[in-house]
Amino acid sequence: MEEPRIGVYVCWCGTNISKMVDVEKVADEVSKLTHVVIAKNYKYMCSDPGQELIIKDIHGHKLNRVVVAACSPRIHELTFRNAVEKAGINPYLFEMANIREQDSWVHTDRVEATSKALDLIVAAIQRVKYHEPLQKRSVTVDPATLVIGGGISGMAAALEIANAGKKVFLIEKTNQLGGQVAKLDLTFPHLSSAQQLIQPFIQGTENHPNIEVFLNTEIRDVTGYIGNFKSTVQMAENENIELKFGNIIAAVGLKPFDPSKIEEYGYGRFPDVITSLEFEEMLSKGNILTKYGKEPRNIAIIHCVGSRNKKYHPYCSRTCCMAALKYVHEIRACLPSANIFEIYADMRAYGKGHEEFYALTTHKQIIFLMYDQQEALPVIRHANKNDNCNMIIEMNEKLSGESIEVPVDMVILMVNMEAHDNVKEVVRAIGVSLCGNQFFIEKHPKLDPVATTTGGVFIVGTCQGPKDIPDSVAQARAAAARILATIAQGSVAVEVTTACVNENLCCGCQTCVRVCPYGAISYNQEKRVSEVNEVLCKGCGTCGSACPTGAISSKHFTDKQILAEIEGIMSMSFKGA
Amino acid sequence: MSVRLNPDLRNELVRFGIGDWNACYHCGTCTAICPLSEEGFLFPRKKIRLMQMGLESQLESSVEPWLCYYCGDCTKTCPRDANPGELMMSLRRYLTSTYDWTGLSKKFYTSEVWELAWILFFAILVVISFLVVLPSFGYQYTAELTPEGGVKVNSFAPIPIVEAFDWIMALIVASLLISNIIRMYYKIIWKNSKTKVSLWVHIREFWLLIFNFAVQPKFSKCDDKRYWLSHWFLMSGYTIMFIVIVVYLPWFQTEEILPVWDPQRWLGYYATFGLLFGLTVAIIGRFRKKDVKFQFSHISDWLFLIMLTLTVITGILIHIFRINGMPMATFISYIAHMAVLVPMILIEVPFSKWSHLAYRPFAVYFTQLKKHAVPK
Numbered sequence: 001m002e003e004p005r006i007g008v009y010v011c012w013c014g015t016n017i018s019k020m021v022d023v024e025k026v027a028d029e030v031s032k033l034t035h036v037v038i039a040k041n042y043k044y045m046c047s048d049p050g051q052e053l054i055i056k057d058i059h060g061h062k063l064n065r066v067v068v069a070a071c072s073p074r075i076h077e078l079t080f081r082n083a084v085e086k087a088g089i090n091p092y093l094f095e096m097a098n099i100r101e102q103d104s105w106v107h108t109d110r111v112e113a114t115s116k117a118l119d120l121i122v123a124a125i126q127r128v129k130y131h132e133p134l135q136k137r138s139v140t141v142d143p144a145t146l147v148i149g150g151g152i153s154g155m156a157a158a159l160e161i162a163n164a165g166k167k168v169f170l171i172e173k174t175n176q177l178g179g180q181v182a183k184l185d186l187t188f189p190h191l192s193s194a195q196q197l198i199q200p201f202i203q204g205t206e207n208h209p210n211i212e213v214f215l216n217t218e219i220r221d222v223t224g225y226i227g228n229f230k231s232t233v234q235m236a237e238n239e240n241i242e243l244k245f246g247n248i249i250a251a252v253g254l255k256p257f258d259p260s261k262i263e264e265y266g267y268g269r270f271p272d273v274i275t276s277l278e279f280e281e282m283l284s285k286g287n288i289l290t291k292y293g294k295e296p297r298n299i300a301i302i303h304c305v306g307s308r309n310k311k312y313h314p315y316c317s318r319t320c321c322m323a324a325l326k327y328v329h330e331i332r333a334c335l336p337s338a339n340i341f342e343i344y345a346d347m348r349a350y351g352k353g354h355e356e357f358y359a360l361t362t363h364k365q366i367i368f369l370m371y372d373q374q375e376a377l378p379v380i381r382h383a384n385k386n387d388n389c390n391m392i393i394e395m396n397e398k399l400s401g402e403s404i405e406v407p408v409d410m411v412i413l414m415v416n417m418e419a420h421d422n423v424k425e426v427v428r429a430i431g432v433s434l435c436g437n438q439f440f441i442e443k444h445p446k447l448d449p450v451a452t453t454t455g456g457v458f459i460v461g462t463c464q465g466p467k468d469i470p471d472s473v474a475q476a477r478a479a480a481a482r483i484l485a486t487i488a489q490g491s492v493a494v495e496v497t498t499a500c501v502n503e504n505l506c507c508g509c510q511t512c513v514r515v516c517p518y519g520a521i522s523y524n525q526e527k528r529v530s531e532v533n534e535v536l537c538k539g540c541g542t543c544g545s546a547c548p549t550g551a552i553s554s555k556h557f558t559d560k561q562i563l564a565e566i567e568g569i570m571s572m573s574f575k576g577a
Numbered sequence: 578m579s580v581r582l583n584p585d586l587r588n589e590l591v592r593f594g595i596g597d598w599n600a601c602y603h604c605g606t607c608t609a610i611c612p613l614s615e616e617g618f619l620f621p622r623k624k625i626r627l628m629q630m631g632l633e634s635q636l637e638s639s640v641e642p643w644l645c646y647y648c649g650d651c652t653k654t655c656p657r658d659a660n661p662g663e664l665m666m667s668l669r670r671y672l673t674s675t676y677d678w679t680g681l682s683k684k685f686y687t688s689e690v691w692e693l694a695w696i697l698f699f700a701i702l703v704v705i706s707f708l709v710v711l712p713s714f715g716y717q718y719t720a721e722l723t724p725e726g727g728v729k730v731n732s733f734a735p736i737p738i739v740e741a742f743d744w745i746m747a748l749i750v751a752s753l754l755i756s757n758i759i760r761m762y763y764k765i766i767w768k769n770s771k772t773k774v775s776l777w778v779h780i781r782e783f784w785l786l787i788f789n790f791a792v793q794p795k796f797s798k799c800d801d802k803r804y805w806l807s808h809w810f811l812m813s814g815y816t817i818m819f820i821v822i823v824v825y826l827p828w829f830q831t832e833e834i835l836p837v838w839d840p841q842r843w844l845g846y847y848a849t850f851g852l853l854f855g856l857t858v859a860i861i862g863r864f865r866k867k868d869v870k871f872q873f874s875h876i877s878d879w880l881f882l883i884m885l886t887l888t889v890i891t892g893i894l895i896h897i898f899r900i901n902g903m904p905m906a907t908f909i910s911y912i913a914h915m916a917v918l919v920p921m922i923l924i925e926v927p928f929s930k931w932s933h934l935a936y937r938p939f940a941v942y943f944t945q946l947k948k949h950a951v952p953k
Contacts, residue, residue, distance in 0.1 A: 231606055339584035362599040367584060367630060396578055400626040401601050402635065403579040 004129045008121060008281055009054060011045035011070035013100055018270075020104035022114040026069070030121055037061050043283040046159060047078050049544045051083040058087035064129065065089075069097040069117065090133030092496070092556060097124040112319065119569050126568030130561045138491040139535055141227035141456075142246030143281060145483055148426065151179020153361055153461025153472040154251035155201045160480035162210035166487055169243050170205065171233060173213040177202045179253055185283035185522060187469060188322040189357030191329055197469070214241075218422075222248065222429045222508040223424075225535040227457030231429075247456045247483040248430050250440060251476065252423065254462040257306035257313070257416035264377040265302065265413055272296070272390055273380060273411045275305075288334050288410075290390065295335055296409035300393055301327055302342040302378060306416035309373050315417050315437050317466040321348045322412035325361040327412060332364055340366040341406055343395065347371045351468060369406065370398040380411060381479050417466045430457050439465045450479040453538060454518060458482060497556040498537035499544055503529045505551035512543035512552055581736040587630035592687040593674070594667040600659035601625045607651035607661040612798050614950040615643055618944060620644070621651055621661035624668060633798065636674050638764045640947065643933075643940030648799035649869025662875045670877065675764070676757040682928040687878050689739050694885075696797055699920035707733065707912045718908045727834045728899045728907040739828045753927035754935045759934065766941045773948035782945040789938040793876050804858075804870065811855020812934070814848040815885075816891075821845070834900050845896070852889045856882060881930040884921040891917060 010027045012018035023041040031039035038061050038433040042050050047066055057063055066089065068080050073096040081091035099117040107113040124353075143166050147158045150172030158168045176182070178352045182202075186193035205211055214233055222231045227246045234240055256277050267273050271291035274282075282288055290296050301324045306312040321344070328340055349358040362368075371378055378395035389407035399405050419438030420426075427434055431454040433441045440459040443451040450458050458479035461472040499512075499521075506529040513521045513530060520536035521543060523529075530552070532543075544552045553559065587598070601622070608614050608622045620641040627635045645665040652662040674683035685692040711717065712731065718733045766774060789795070793812070796805040821844060828841060835841050860882055862871035884916040891914035898907040926929040 144827060341584070362747060365599060366599065367582070367587070368599070369630065397630065400623070400632070402630075403633060404630065404632070405579045405581045407582065407584065 002064060004065050005037045005061065005063050006067060006123065006125055006128060007054065007057050007061065007401045008036055008039040009045050009050075009069065010039070010041040010069045010099075010117075010121070011050070011068065012041065012043045013071060013104075014043065017070070017100050017104040017117075020107055020110055021099060021117045022110065022115045023117075024540050025114060026117050026121065028124065029118055033122065033125060035065075036125060037063060038417045045070050046079055051079070054080070054083050055087040058084065058089060063089070064093060066094045067097060067121065067128055068094070069099045069121045071100040072102075076164065091213075092134040093128065093131050095124040095128040095131065097121045102430065113502075115572070117238075119572050122572050123568035124300060126562050126571070127565035128556065130564050131556070134496045134497055134555055136493060137534070138493045139225070139227045140491050141486050141489070142229070142244055144169065144243075144245040144384045144485075145247045145249060146171070146222075146229065146231065146243060146245040146428065147251060148430070149175075149179070149251035149461070149463070150177040150205070150213065150215075151251060151253045151461060151472075152181045152198060152201060152469060153253070153476040154179070154249065155205045156473045156476035157249045157251060157460055157480045158211050159198070159201065159204055159208065161483060162208045164480075164484050164487075166210065166484065167245075168211045169214065169233075169245060170211055171217040171219060173216065173218045175215050177198075177205055177213065177215075180256075180277075181469060183277055183280055185280050186326060186330060188326040189351075189353040191326065193577045215557040218428050219426055224531065226494065227486070229456065232411065235238045246487065249458045249460055249476075249479050249483070250426065250430055250463055251459075252426055252463045254417035254466060255420050256497075259305050259413045259415055259416045260339050261312065262305065262377065264379045265411070266380045267278060267413060269413070270380060270382075270391060272409060273413065275369070275413050275415045276320070276327075277415070279327065279412045288331060290410055294409070296338060297409045298333075298339045298341070298389055298406075298408045299331060299412065300341040300343055300394075300406060300408040301412045302415060303342070303414045304346075304373060304416070305413040306418070309377075313418060315464065315466070316348065317414075317416045318350075319466060319468045320349070320416070322351070322354055322357060322468070324412075324414050324515050325358060326538055328361050328364050328366050337540075340364075340425050341369055341393075343369045343371060343378055343393065343406070343410070344364055345371055352470075362407070369395065369404070369476045371395050372398050378406075380408075383407065417462055423463070430454070432457055432459065433517070437465075449476050450482065455492070456486075494535050495537060495539050496541035496558050499533045499539065499541070499552050499553060499554050500534075501530050501532055502551045502553070503527065505529055505549045507549050507551070509548060511546050511548065512564065515542050580632055582736060583631040583633040584651075586633050586636075589687075590628060590667065591622075593670040594873070595628065595664055595671075596660060596873075598628055598664060599626065600657045600660070601628075601629070601655075601664075602657055604656060606654050606656060607933050610650045610654050611645075612648075612650075612800060613646065613795060614641075617948065618644060621665050625659070625664055628664065629811065635655065636668070637672070638768060638927045639668070639672070640765050640940050640943050641665075642672055643937050644795060644944060646793075646796040646799050646804075647870040648801050649872075652869045654697050662869055662874070666873075667875075668935075669933065670930075673929070673936065676761045676932075676936070677753075677928055678756060678760060679753070679910060681930075685924060686875075686877060687930050692876070692880065692929075695924055696880075696920040699923055700916040703750060703916040703919050704912055707914075707915070711735075711738070716929070718904070720904045722904065723832050723834075724901040725834050727832055728902060728904045729832055730830060730895075730907065731832055732789055733908055734830070734911055736830060739830070740817060743823045743826060746919070749921060749924050754932065755765065757927070757932070758935055758939050761939060762943065765940075766946055766950075769950070771952060772947075774946045774950045775953050778946060778949045782942060782949070785945055786938050786942050789941045790934075793937075795941060801868075807855050807858040810851040811859075812851075814851025814853075814855065817844055817848040818852070821848075849889060849893060849947070852885065856886050856889065860886065881925055884917055884925065887917040888914060888921060 003195055008030050009021045012023055027039040027041040030036055044050050066084050077096050081094055086096045087089040088540045097120040099120055103113055103116050145161050145168050147154045147170045150170055158170045178198050181194050181198045187194050217233050222229055224230045229245050230241050233242050259265055303324055307317045349355045378393045380391050380393050383389045383392050390409040393406040393408055423438055434450045435441050440463050442449045443453055460475040460479045508528040510523050513523055518536050518538055520533045521530050524531050539554055539556045541557055544554045605802055608619050614620050618641055642665050647662050651663045657889050670686050674686055716735050719729055721729055735905055749770050862868055863874050866872045891910050894910040
């Protein structure tokens with residue numbers, strides 16, 4: 001190994017770092033360490049002049065390793081890797097010390113913060129000495145895409161990709177396209193027809209030359225990796241077709257909650273206690289009638305059925321409040337003098353136009369009654385003969401503090417959206433993970449909401465979490481754009497910092513095969529050793545820490561590198577103490 | 578025990594002047610800003626909630642609407658423009674109708690035609706009495722003047738008959754009001770199954786009634802004191818006039834022109850001033866709509882002001898014409914005076930806006946009783 005010649009650069013980050021860390025002193029101290037050729041401080045290392053400074057020093061001082069002490073590597077690691085690469089050094093011969101988030105922002109004592117900065121930088125210096133050059137790799141991308149689910153999200157994504165001239169296979173487990181939106185009458189907050197939204201999508205999808213629709217079809221197994229997936233789908237006539245595709249969009253949606261689980265509401269016992277979807281069907285048919293064929297005089301709409309309740313689902317379904325307000329407009333159009341009760345837990349109007357829609361609806365002569373989810377749910381019982389109504393809802397009204405009885409003829413339950421029963425099969429097939437609420441987990445909740453930790457697999461619509469039509473369609477089109485970008489590139493970069501197996505040390509216990517969250521490790525029966533599929537591997541390191549013989553190491557996270565880092569962090573202040 | 582909602586109550590309340598009652602989202606700013614709202618007697622928010630939900634029995638047993646004097650601070654600070662002040666005003670109208678066992682109050686409040694027809698009916702009765710009935714008994718208009726040059730009022734409006742009529746009217750009105758107050762007491766105090774109030778408390782707190790009637794100390798707690806003052810002038814003028822007309826008519830309705838320093842003259846002048854002052858403030862206020870309390874006028878508000886103003890103006894005219902010896906003008910203005918006064922007393926006092934003269938002091942009394950109530 002050639003002698004390390006390290007350049008260290010301490011960033012001020014304006015005053016973000018420099019006000020709490022004595023950057024000059026830090027640079028001065030580290031310049032005295034062995035292998036450190038040069039140590040500098042600069043106001044903004046990430047700026048063009050900052051990067052130029054590094055590049056110039058690499059050339060001028062013949063540096064072969066670089067350490068930048070600045071912000072989180074999440075923000076600028078790539079910036080500096082690109083800078084050192086520009087100067088002719090392998091980008092992995094670089095290390096970043098985070099002295100902002102981990103130091104200057106969280107401390108109040110300048111002396112101690114300065115000493116901590118020094119520790120962090122020395123750790124990076126010790127680590128970078130053992131860095132090895134790694135080579136970037138990429139795989140080709142099959143231009144076809146598999147979309148799982150023929151609801152509005154799946155179709156929106158399929159159409160976006162197909163319209164760009166690329167092939168789409170769309171599989172739908174039921175016998176028709178449209179999903180939940182096809183079951184709705186009007187949509188909020190514009191009260192536009194759901195059919196007018198969904199029908200052009202269905203026709204467009206069915207007739208598109210680039211979209212191949214497979215109805216009554218479910219996904220079983222998917223093999224391969226980003227850019228090169230394979231799956232066999234079973235058609236209705238027991239005919240198996242093998243499909244090849246480069247990317248996957250999961251748009252499997254959610255299903256309505258079964259309210260018969262909630263004893264208090266008596267769904268199933270009372271014929272006129274119906275779910276929101278049953279009411280949508282009634283509205284589509286054009287008349288609101290009780291099971292006895294009468295027009296209801298008093299209609300109650302119960303919110304949060306199965307939502308925001310520890311006993312059922314802790315999360316908010318997001319669409320029910322506005323849908324419940326939408327019913328007010330639809331009921332008023334049919335039955336102008338009916339009494340409408342909105343029995344809610346909290347009114348949530350978070351979306352664009354929702355608050356305005358709520359304000360508009362409050363003028364529709366409705367009675368809002370609030371219940372406390374944590375205390376007790378409203379209870380529905382039969383009315384007596386002389387009550388002049390069908391049922392009575394007994395509840396503790398939160399805003400008045402009164403125990404009240406509400407006379408009703410029809411009750412609409414705003415049912416929660418929950419995961420499909422067989423969601424785990426889909427999840428296993430495409431290699432994504434589920435959160436506690438059985439929603440698909442995105443790669444990053446804010447910055448990468450449609451991708452997953454598995455390359456080439458995207459999640460859109462309600463399977464990622466309850467959402468309304470605009471959000472679902474936005475996600476679908478976003479995922480389509482991401483996929484079209486990789487198709488246009490023709491290839492996609494894959495992770496470099498993967499695990500690798502030292503076959504001489506591997507004992508064939510297959511612990512790594514079991515712990516790998518990405519299915520990237522397989523067992524070679526012939527050689528009796530584990531093998532890593534470097535395209536699937538994300539370099540998480542789980543296998544490395546589980547391996548009993550130390551046969552697996554992660555590139556860029558070798559034992560040597562990590563031990564050197566620990567030694568480095570202990571060397572300065574701890575030695576002094 | 579749970580209470581049954583009456584979902585149709587909202588339709589009824591709208592007719593008492595309640596506007597957009599769903600605008601309120603229960604932040605409680607109104608209750609916080611109100612200088613009169615106090616622990617145990619919180620308003621307006623709580624009452625708005627009862628209204629929104631249609632909790633009829635709870636509303637009917639509420640004393641709080643009578644504790645509000647409509648300064649308008651709640652309406653000014655309401656972030657949702659829900660207008661809590663006017664909601665409380667509407668509730669007072671509604672409560673007046675629930676206390677009234679005859680059902681007429683509700684009719685008058687909710688139907689302008691009905692109210693105007695009855696006013697007209699009584700006015701016509703009065704005119705017929707003076708033009709047909711009284712002359713047939715020999716009491717008729719005469720152009721003859723008194724030796725001093727005054728008009729002989731007693732010739733067409735004989736004191737014993739007018740006085741007897743006054744007393745009959747007063748008795749009718751009083752019995753209606755008293756029976757309604759008993760109903761109010763029943764709803765607010767008696768019906769409450771959880772608490773009881775001892776007889777001693779009833780007696781001890783009774784003095785409050787007179788004090789509250791005479792001074793209206795609650796009203797004076799509103800931040801804006803001007804309306805307490807103008808209302809006090811109006812109220813004192815009205816009370817003095819009422820007493821002298823009903824109890825001291827022979828002393829008040831004289832043909833002799835008494836000197837200006839005689840109590841008959843200056844009491845009359847003070848009462849007239851008090852009434853005119855209060856009325857002017859209210860009428861100008863309702864036209865300018867600058868203050869919250871005058872921004873929304875129910876038909877009953879205007880009828881009350883118009884009738885009282887007409888009564889005062891015709892009263893002034895009678896006085897001027899009488900002492901200046903103008904018999905025909907006096908005769909006409911006397912009939913006009915009575916044609917406004919009689920329906921005003923018979924309709925407005927027991928059934929409409931004016932009933933508050935009884936309900937407000939009693940509400941303060943009942944509030945005090947509630948404060949001293951003990952659990953059963």
